[in-house]
Amino acid sequence: DVKVTQSSRYLVKRTGEKVFLECVQDMDHENMFWYRQDPGLGLRLIYFSYDVKMKEKGDIPEGYSVSREKKERFSLILESASTNQTSMYLCASSFRPLTDTQYFGPGTRLTVL
């Protein structure tokens, strides 16, 4: 079974803090994705990566950055957290090509106070 894990289920941070969300997959997937999920808005893509050290902006990259130093790990970074970044963050991975099925992690519910 594909396993996608995220470092925290719940996280509380203060405005202005630097926040790291980690995602690890164990299936040697080339592609990894970060989404945020908000009620009434569905899932919106923040960034994705189709190879180590490669990244592409999604629909809402502002205020976020990512890092992919190893194939199995994809980190989402909030350089200076703001209250409007309070959300559920979902990580996903898939084989190439990008059309392949995505497998999701359990999510991290981030609250920024």
Added chain:
Amino acid sequence: AQTVTQSQPEMSVQEAETVTLSCTYDTSESDYYLFWYKQPPSRQMILVIRQEAYKQQNATENRFSVNFQKAAKSFSLKISDSQLGDAAMYFCAYRSARHDPGNTPLVFGKGTRLSVIA
């Protein structure tokens, strides 16, 4: 840009009955993929069913089936013999068949929350 619309924010169904969740999408492409994902409360999102646009036959997975109407750009999900475990948020998603790295991988609808009544 492609868009996916789920017009039913919430639905409910009696246990053992059948329910259909609607999804429409907008695209100018002819080759693409469509997905239904299920997100149970406090649990991971999982793939329910997948449809390739070039296939005329509707995909089925056990109690789950789709009605894919390409001309109408409609992709509804039918759940037969509903079970309590089917209660979840369901998301419809679209993916272009183009492999451009800059192409957005998945476009999601806003979701439909399904309740199953015992």
